[in-house]
Amino acid sequence: MDLVPRILGGDRRAVARLMTLVESGAPEAKKALAELHPHTGKAHIVGITGPPGTGKSTLVDKLALEFLKRNKTVGIVAVDPSSPFTGGAFLGDRIRMSTVAMDKRVFIRSMGTRKKLGGLARGTNDFIRILDAYGKDIILVETVGAGQSEVDIVRTAHTTIIVEAPGMGDDIQAVKAGILEIGDIFVVNKADRDGVERTMRELQTMLELNPDKEGWQPPVMETVARDGVGIEEVVDKAQEHMAYLKESGMLEQGLKQRAELELLAIVREEISRHVLEKGVEREELDALLDRIMQLELDPYSAAEEVLGRLRDR
């Protein structure tokens, strides 16, 4: 029954089961994650993000295949949006991952965002930790495809790959989306299509305007993931980027930032859960909402009241 030794021993069913417990918020999941923690820190985490329809899943499939050729084991976490209305989700990334799905060195898990914004789900970091402890060398994380504000991935991945495709929108969209600051590697996929030169040029021009001329300069690369074209070069670059992070000391710096963000996020979540569970009863909340709707009270003052009550208790 104890999942931790089974995971460390390479049992994929235990991996899958712990992931379910994490998503369900089961108390035993926290304990297992704590026990797995010392066994993490070895994997290279690569994030893949970009607008819908640029071919992220196909690219992930082919990148995984190339990493396997280089004798690396691969874990894949594929995030798709949950419906904000029903909480249900249609997770279809596996459709495009059939090349590597049956390889024993690969473990693929799909997840719904479950009300979380930012392109990842709440449990994504824990899934990565589980796959890391399970012994995967490379963990590919495919985010929700939305292209605007899906920036959580940079706080999770060592290497972030931004996927674009010809004709997906102009350079202004790229600036708005803030992707120019977060990409370590830019890939223009579907490069057999019209307009590829223009997309390449626009990305390169926008990147040249980035103020930071020192350190890692993100390359812009062409791929046709469907046919496996350009994949080796992208994997080369990803490995180069990891080597750069190690040499420059950025890896350690990044790890500290990541640890801080994660710790504070957990603290914030626990505080708000505590406040909402202990600080305000349903009837009190309804009474406050009534007053807000009657325009007797504004939301900021109402929030003060809730917090004030918690302090008094």
Add this chain to the structure above:
Amino acid sequence: MRKIRVLIAKPGLDGHDRGAKIVARALRDAGMEVIYTGLHQTPEMIVEAAIQEDVDVIGLSLLSGAHMTLFPRVLDLLRENDAQDIMVTGGGIIPEKDAEKLKGLGMTQIWGPGTPTDEIVTFIKEKMEPGARS
């Protein structure tokens, strides 16, 4: 909160996935997480995906007539992987006597053409209620 996770898969060679997609959509709209793996899946691929995704239910859709070979193969592979706790259901053009045989082999339910999606949603929800899980 534990969510019901369902794998919808099409084993075999037929390319008709309208029914599978309609069911997948209905389950999603009922708040379930549906992992859709697409066409032309081998029983091995289906079972491996079901294990990695830790699903509660597998829904197989098949219209090619090969249900008497492919469905039992899925059941066998689940047993081999010690994963027979995953509920297996199916849909498609499946004669009544075959459906009975398949249930005898371990499938929980078989739905024919024209089954209202509500019926499928309700069936799965009832089976997945705490206490009802085997």
